[in-house]
Amino acid sequence: MVDADQTFVIVGGGLAGAKAAETLRAEGFTGRVILISDERDHPYERPPLSKGYLLGKEERDSVFVHEPAWYAQNDIELHLGQFVDRIDRAAKTVRYGDDGTLVRYDKLLLVTGAEPRRLDIPGTGLAGxxxxxxxxxxxxxxxxxxxxxxxxxxxxxxxxxxxxxxxxxxxxxxxxxxxxxxxxxxxxxxxxxxxxxxxxxxxxxxxxxxxxxxxxxxxxxxxxxxxxxxxxxxxxxxxxxxxxxxxGAAPRTGLAEAAGLEIADRAHGGGIVVDERLRTCDPDIYAAGDVANFPLALFGTELRVEHWANALNGGPAAARSMLGQDVTYDRIPYFFTDQYDLGMEYSGWAPPGSYDQVVIRGDAGKREFIAFWLSQGRVLAGMNVNVWDVTEGIQKLIRTRTQVDPEALANPHVPLDTLTS
Missing domain, CATH: 3.50.50.60 (FAD/NAD(P)-binding domain)
Structure with a gap:
């Protein structure tokens, strides 16, 4: 039972952390919510950094998850530009800031994200x-x-x-x-x-x-x-x-590792190991977003997903799990890109070696098509390029694990939803 005397601490100020805080309040949690971020900016979304904002087509303020005033209005204690350097699991405290401020938690959510991998060659210290x-x-x-x-x-x-x-x-x-x-x-x-x-x-x-x-x-x-x-x-x-x-990017697991939480090896994507409820090996500590390595039974594997949709959905799922709700986080990985006049959405997981066939529906030469990756006739992933409003149908094919006729799959006149009926 969650009560008003409890304190939930969120470490990490990205999309996952901001949406987790939002969800706690939306679900009626009246205790303290403390969000600590080592960035000086309010929580923001990352896709515009390489898309609209970078191109000058979106204003700077458009990247933020909430208006700055939202945090105080919703009684979220926001600490920006503060680095958390220690978790004491026995005392249930985190330590942050230059003065070593300690705050006790009842539940702790780690959404520390990832950081760019560095080139290990001469000359990386040059300006430019x-x-x-x-x-x-x-x-x-x-x-x-x-x-x-x-x-x-x-x-x-x-x-x-x-x-x-x-x-x-x-x-x-x-x-x-x-x-x-x-x-x-x-x-x-x-x-x-x-x-x-x-x-x-x-x-x-x-x-x-x-x-x-x-x-x-x-x-x-x-x-x-x-x-x-x-x-x-x-x-x-x-x-x-x-x-x-x-x-590429490496999950920021140093804080979790120092606290003795289980970390996945790099061959399996690295990250903090969590269960289907996004709980770590410590029942009072959760992880979500880029840093979490979660089980996905649909693919029979554990995944760490570094995309916007995982942060958008994972943060709220972790918040509900912290509140004691029955949560199973099994979202199909999804991401999108915009490059020149090409827009694309990808759903699923099909690394090289996992599939035995690629089926194209549409005209790849004109860059208006859907590609499907199959294994033994079942769709593992689908990518729609300049074709819209098909994500739901693609994800249904993936989730139902329906064996499909490749010729029907390739035929744009056969509706996708008829292939799963």
Whole structure:
């Protein structure tokens, strides 16, 4: 039973943390809610950082989850720019801030997110080497892209994942020259496999992006402290005025690990291990969002998902679980991207090696299609490109594990909902 004398502490000020706080109040919790964030900005959403805000199409204020006044209006004790450095599970306290403030919790939610992986090569300390994770990064990068476009400058991007490609698209819209370097044979190789990665490679080539696949950066070359060029493992040198490291993100598990919570190994995505209710091995500590590694029975695996929808849905699910409600967090992974005139949504989980067939419905050449990844006739994942209002149908195919006729699946005249009836 939850009562008004209880204190729930949320560590992490992103979307998951803000939505968890919102849900606690919406569900009637009248105790203390304390949200501690090491960022100085109010909780915000991250997709605009590589999309609309970076492109200058969305205002800065549009990224925030709530108006600043919302927190006080809802009696959320918000501590910004404060770093939590210790959890004492026995005393049920967290310690934060320069003065080592202690606060006791009845329930604790860890939504500490992830941080960009760093390039381990010479030259990363030069001015002009960037990462994109926080609002301050996006503000700086927007200025960089504006200058590169004005001066016909060169941006080299290490990594052809979602962040790398979205920034490449933004940079080309600003007019910058762009080279993307990635060790895999296609963009998004670990998500889309070789079959669909080529669609994105062709899209970017049409807009003037140069790719160097099967290559790794070995050095960033500088002069007078500024980026001048990059070198790759084939000995080539590529001109660069700025470099973006977009080689993935690592879950911020240090606090949890120091507290003795179970951490998944990197081969399984890393992150804080939680059960289907988003509880850690400590029954009073929960985790959600980018940092949580949760079981997904539908795929027979444990996953750590670094996308907006997981934060949007995981934070509220954790809040309800903290309140003692019967929660099973089994959302199908979902993400989206916008690059040039291409809009895409992806549902499911189908890493290379997990599927035996890819079925295309529509015209991939015109970039108006749905792709399905199948294993033994069952849909594991679906990606709709410039085709809309089909996510529900795709997710139903995935969740019901219906064996489908590939010819019917490929036929755009066969409604998706008839394939599960």
């Amino acid at each position: 080497v960037h990462h994109l994770r926080r609002l301050a990064h996006a503000e700086r990068l927007k200025g960089v892209l504006t200058a590169l476009g004005r001066d016909n400058g060169h941006l080299v991007i290490a990594g052809a994942g979602w962040i790398g490609l979205e920034v490449a698209a933004a940079a080309r819209e600003y007019g910058a020259e762009v080279t993307v370097i990635d060790p895999e044979p296609t963009p998004l190789h670990h998500v889309l496999g070789p079959e669909l990665g080529g669609v994105f490679a062709e899209l970017h080539r049409e807009h003037g992006v140069r790719f160097r696949f099967g290559r790794r950066l070995t050095e960033i070359v500088g002069q007078d402290g500024m980026v001048l060029a990059v070198r790759t493992d084939d000995g080539e040198e590529h001109p660069a005025h700025d470099v973006l490291a977009a080689i």
